[in-house]
Amino acid sequence: DIQMTQSPSSLSASVGDRVTITCRASQDIRNDLGWYQQKPGTAPKRLVYAASSLQSGVPSRFSGSGSGTEFTLTISSLQPEDFATYYCLQHNSYPRTFGQGTKVEIK
Amino acid sequence: QLQLQESGPGLVRPSETLSLTCTVSGDSIISSVHYWGWIRQPPGKGLEWIGCIYNSGSTFYNPSLKSRVTVSVDTSKNQFSLKVSSVTAADTAVYYCARDPGSGVTSSKFDYWGQGTLVTVSS
Numbered sequence: 001d002i003q004m005t006q007s008p009s010s011l012s013a014s015v016g017d018r019v020t021i022t023c024r025a026s027q028d029i030r031n032d033l034g035w036y037q038q039k040p041g042t043a044p045k046r047l048v049y050a051a052s053s054l055q056s057g058v059p060s061r062f063s064g065s066g067s068g069t070e071f072t073l074t075i076s077s078l079q080p081e082d083f084a085t086y087y088c089l090q091h092n093s094y095p096r097t098f099g100q101g102t103k104v105e106i107k
Numbered sequence: 108q109l110q111l112q113e114s115g116p117g118l119v120r121p122s123e124t125l126s127l128t129c130t131v132s133g134d135s136i137i138s139s140v141h142y143w144g145w146i147r148q149p150p151g152k153g154l155e156w157i158g159c160i161y162n163s164g165s166t167f168y169n170p171s172l173k174s175r176v177t178v179s180v181d182t183s184k185n186q187f188s189l190k191v192s193s194v195t196a197a198d199t200a201v202y203y204c205a206r207d208p209g210s211g212v213t214s215s216k217f218d219y220w221g222q223g224t225l226v227t228v229s230s
Contacts, residue, residue, distance in 0.1 A: 001170065030211070032210045032211065036154075038154075043220040043221065044154065044203075050216075087153065091208040091209065091214070094167035095156055095169045096156040096208075098154040101154070
Protein backbone atom coordinates (compact mmCIF):
# COMPACT_ATOMS: atom_id res chain seq x y z
CA ASP A 1 0.00 0.00 0.00
CA ILE A 2 1.09 3.56 -0.63
CA GLN A 3 1.40 5.62 2.54
CA MET A 4 0.68 9.34 2.41
CA THR A 5 2.45 11.43 5.05
CA GLN A 6 0.89 14.84 5.39
CA SER A 7 2.34 17.73 7.37
CA PRO A 8 1.74 19.65 9.46
CA SER A 9 -1.23 18.09 11.22
CA SER A 10 -2.40 21.55 12.20
CA LEU A 11 -1.35 25.14 11.86
CA SER A 12 -2.43 28.54 13.09
CA ALA A 13 -2.31 31.40 10.63
CA SER A 14 -3.67 34.87 10.12
CA VAL A 15 -5.74 36.24 7.29
CA GLY A 16 -3.36 37.20 4.50
CA ASP A 17 -0.69 34.66 5.44
CA ARG A 18 0.87 32.29 2.94
CA VAL A 19 0.21 28.68 3.94
CA THR A 20 1.95 25.55 2.69
CA ILE A 21 0.85 21.96 3.29
CA THR A 22 2.93 18.99 2.20
CA CYS A 23 2.16 15.38 1.32
CA ARG A 24 4.83 12.78 0.81
CA ALA A 25 4.06 9.45 -0.86
CA SER A 26 5.90 6.28 0.10
CA GLN A 27 6.43 5.51 -3.60
CA ASP A 28 6.14 7.22 -6.97
CA ILE A 29 2.53 8.17 -7.73
CA ARG A 30 3.32 10.31 -10.79
CA ASN A 31 0.77 13.15 -10.55
CA ASP A 32 -2.18 11.06 -9.36
CA LEU A 33 -2.90 13.28 -6.39
CA GLY A 34 -5.78 15.49 -5.35
CA TRP A 35 -6.13 18.07 -2.62
CA TYR A 36 -9.39 18.37 -0.73
CA GLN A 37 -10.87 20.97 1.59
CA GLN A 38 -13.39 19.93 4.21
CA LYS A 39 -15.49 22.15 6.41
CA PRO A 40 -17.42 20.78 9.40
CA GLY A 41 -20.53 18.83 8.48
CA THR A 42 -19.83 18.81 4.75
CA ALA A 43 -18.33 16.40 2.24
CA PRO A 44 -14.76 17.01 1.12
CA LYS A 45 -14.42 19.31 -1.86
CA ARG A 46 -11.58 18.79 -4.30
CA LEU A 47 -9.50 21.90 -4.92
CA VAL A 48 -6.67 20.52 -7.03
CA TYR A 49 -6.50 17.51 -9.34
CA ALA A 50 -3.57 15.92 -11.15
CA ALA A 51 -1.34 17.46 -8.48
CA SER A 52 -1.30 20.94 -9.96
CA SER A 53 -4.54 21.62 -11.87
CA LEU A 54 -7.03 23.90 -10.19
CA GLN A 55 -10.59 22.63 -10.03
CA SER A 56 -13.07 24.87 -11.86
CA GLY A 57 -14.40 27.61 -9.60
CA VAL A 58 -11.62 27.35 -7.03
CA PRO A 59 -9.95 30.68 -6.22
CA SER A 60 -6.54 31.23 -7.77
CA ARG A 61 -4.95 31.75 -4.35
CA PHE A 62 -4.90 27.95 -4.14
CA SER A 63 -2.19 26.12 -6.04
CA GLY A 64 -0.72 22.66 -6.10
CA SER A 65 2.69 21.46 -7.14
CA GLY A 66 4.85 18.38 -7.20
CA SER A 67 5.05 14.98 -8.80
CA GLY A 68 6.45 11.61 -7.93
CA THR A 69 6.59 11.54 -4.13
CA GLU A 70 6.52 15.17 -2.95
CA PHE A 71 3.47 17.38 -3.25
CA THR A 72 2.51 20.79 -1.94
CA LEU A 73 -0.71 22.74 -1.55
CA THR A 74 -0.20 26.47 -1.18
CA ILE A 75 -2.68 29.15 -0.21
CA SER A 76 -1.05 32.40 -1.24
CA SER A 77 -3.14 34.71 0.93
CA LEU A 78 -5.31 33.02 3.51
CA GLN A 79 -8.92 34.20 3.59
CA PRO A 80 -11.50 33.74 6.38
CA GLU A 81 -13.37 31.11 4.37
CA ASP A 82 -10.20 29.01 4.02
CA PHE A 83 -10.16 27.93 7.65
CA ALA A 84 -10.88 24.23 7.25
CA THR A 85 -9.19 20.84 7.17
CA TYR A 86 -7.21 19.83 4.09
CA TYR A 87 -6.45 16.32 2.86
CA CYS A 88 -4.39 14.86 0.07
CA LEU A 89 -5.52 11.69 -1.71
CA GLN A 90 -3.36 9.44 -3.87
CA HIS A 91 -5.25 7.68 -6.66
CA ASN A 92 -2.34 6.06 -8.45
CA SER A 93 -3.07 2.61 -7.12
CA TYR A 94 -5.41 0.67 -4.88
CA PRO A 95 -6.07 0.94 -2.04
CA ARG A 96 -6.52 4.68 -2.35
CA THR A 97 -4.98 6.48 0.63
CA PHE A 98 -5.54 9.85 2.23
CA GLY A 99 -3.11 11.97 4.14
CA GLN A 100 -3.87 12.41 7.82
CA GLY A 101 -5.24 15.91 7.30
CA THR A 102 -4.13 19.44 8.15
CA LYS A 103 -6.40 21.63 10.22
CA VAL A 104 -5.92 25.30 9.41
CA GLU A 105 -6.98 27.45 12.34
CA ILE A 106 -7.20 31.15 12.99
CA LYS A 107 -4.28 32.65 14.87
CA GLN B 108 -24.97 16.96 -13.46
CA LEU B 109 -23.88 13.77 -11.76
CA GLN B 110 -25.21 13.30 -8.24
CA LEU B 111 -24.75 10.60 -5.63
CA GLN B 112 -27.00 9.95 -2.65
CA GLU B 113 -26.37 7.58 0.25
CA SER B 114 -29.24 5.82 1.99
CA GLY B 115 -29.56 3.31 4.77
CA PRO B 116 -30.11 2.91 8.51
CA GLY B 117 -28.54 5.49 10.78
CA LEU B 118 -28.29 3.08 13.70
CA VAL B 119 -26.83 -0.42 13.67
CA ARG B 120 -26.46 -2.80 16.62
CA PRO B 121 -23.01 -4.12 17.52
CA SER B 122 -22.10 -7.40 15.79
CA GLU B 123 -24.70 -6.81 13.07
CA THR B 124 -24.17 -5.81 9.45
CA LEU B 125 -24.13 -2.22 8.26
CA SER B 126 -25.76 -1.81 4.85
CA LEU B 127 -25.75 1.33 2.73
CA THR B 128 -26.76 2.09 -0.85
CA CYS B 129 -25.57 4.84 -3.14
CA THR B 130 -27.91 5.95 -5.91
CA VAL B 131 -26.27 7.57 -8.91
CA SER B 132 -28.13 10.05 -11.09
CA GLY B 133 -26.91 11.97 -14.10
CA ASP B 134 -24.62 9.20 -15.28
CA SER B 135 -24.93 5.51 -15.99
CA ILE B 136 -22.78 3.15 -13.93
CA ILE B 137 -22.92 0.53 -16.69
CA SER B 138 -21.42 2.85 -19.29
CA SER B 139 -18.96 4.63 -17.02
CA VAL B 140 -15.21 4.07 -17.24
CA HIS B 141 -14.90 4.86 -13.54
CA TYR B 142 -15.00 2.82 -10.40
CA TRP B 143 -17.47 3.78 -7.69
CA GLY B 144 -16.36 3.85 -4.10
CA TRP B 145 -16.98 4.30 -0.39
CA ILE B 146 -15.09 6.46 2.11
CA ARG B 147 -15.79 6.92 5.79
CA GLN B 148 -14.91 9.42 8.49
CA PRO B 149 -15.25 8.65 12.22
CA PRO B 150 -16.35 11.63 14.29
CA GLY B 151 -13.49 14.09 14.68
CA LYS B 152 -11.08 11.95 12.64
CA GLY B 153 -9.69 11.75 9.13
CA LEU B 154 -10.91 10.16 5.93
CA GLU B 155 -10.58 6.41 5.37
CA TRP B 156 -10.97 4.80 1.95
CA ILE B 157 -13.07 1.62 2.19
CA GLY B 158 -13.33 0.14 -1.28
CA CYS B 159 -14.72 0.48 -4.78
CA ILE B 160 -16.39 -1.41 -7.60
CA TYR B 161 -16.55 -1.33 -11.41
CA ASN B 162 -19.66 -2.01 -13.45
CA SER B 163 -18.32 -5.49 -14.20
CA GLY B 164 -18.23 -6.26 -10.49
CA SER B 165 -14.47 -5.94 -10.14
CA THR B 166 -13.62 -4.67 -6.66
CA PHE B 167 -10.77 -3.28 -4.62
CA TYR B 168 -10.79 -3.06 -0.83
CA ASN B 169 -8.83 -1.48 1.98
CA PRO B 170 -6.82 -4.40 3.43
CA SER B 171 -7.62 -3.23 6.95
CA LEU B 172 -11.34 -3.78 6.32
CA LYS B 173 -11.34 -6.40 3.59
CA SER B 174 -12.43 -9.31 5.76
CA ARG B 175 -15.63 -7.50 6.78
CA VAL B 176 -16.50 -5.40 3.72
CA THR B 177 -18.44 -6.18 0.57
CA VAL B 178 -19.16 -3.68 -2.19
CA SER B 179 -21.69 -4.68 -4.83
CA VAL B 180 -23.35 -3.05 -7.83
CA ASP B 181 -26.85 -3.14 -9.27
CA THR B 182 -26.57 -1.63 -12.74
CA SER B 183 -30.32 -2.02 -13.38
CA LYS B 184 -31.00 0.43 -10.53
CA ASN B 185 -27.86 2.50 -11.13
CA GLN B 186 -26.83 1.84 -7.55
CA PHE B 187 -23.90 0.40 -5.67
CA SER B 188 -23.88 -0.81 -2.10
CA LEU B 189 -21.69 -1.33 0.95
CA LYS B 190 -21.93 -3.99 3.60
CA VAL B 191 -19.75 -4.05 6.71
CA SER B 192 -20.21 -7.10 8.88
CA SER B 193 -19.63 -7.62 12.61
CA VAL B 194 -19.67 -3.91 13.35
CA THR B 195 -18.40 -2.35 16.55
CA ALA B 196 -18.43 1.18 17.91
CA ALA B 197 -15.25 1.80 15.90
CA ASP B 198 -17.36 1.60 12.72
CA THR B 199 -19.37 4.64 13.77
CA ALA B 200 -18.69 7.20 11.07
CA VAL B 201 -20.05 9.37 8.32
CA TYR B 202 -20.05 7.20 5.22
CA TYR B 203 -19.60 8.83 1.82
CA CYS B 204 -20.05 7.35 -1.62
CA ALA B 205 -18.04 8.89 -4.43
CA ARG B 206 -16.95 8.35 -7.98
CA ASP B 207 -13.40 7.07 -7.97
CA PRO B 208 -10.99 9.66 -9.43
CA GLY B 209 -9.34 7.12 -11.74
CA SER B 210 -5.63 7.14 -12.42
CA GLY B 211 -3.41 8.16 -15.28
CA VAL B 212 -5.37 8.24 -18.53
CA THR B 213 -8.66 7.51 -16.74
CA SER B 214 -8.25 10.39 -14.30
CA SER B 215 -11.12 12.83 -14.38
CA LYS B 216 -11.10 16.57 -13.88
CA PHE B 217 -14.49 16.15 -12.25
CA ASP B 218 -15.01 14.88 -8.72
CA TYR B 219 -18.28 13.69 -7.27
CA TRP B 220 -19.22 12.80 -3.69
CA GLY B 221 -22.48 12.15 -1.91
CA GLN B 222 -23.39 14.35 1.04
CA GLY B 223 -22.58 11.57 3.50
CA THR B 224 -24.68 9.68 6.01
CA LEU B 225 -23.92 9.15 9.69
CA VAL B 226 -24.07 5.57 10.86
CA THR B 227 -23.92 4.99 14.60
CA VAL B 228 -23.13 1.58 16.03
CA SER B 229 -24.81 1.27 19.40
CA SER B 230 -27.08 -1.05 21.32
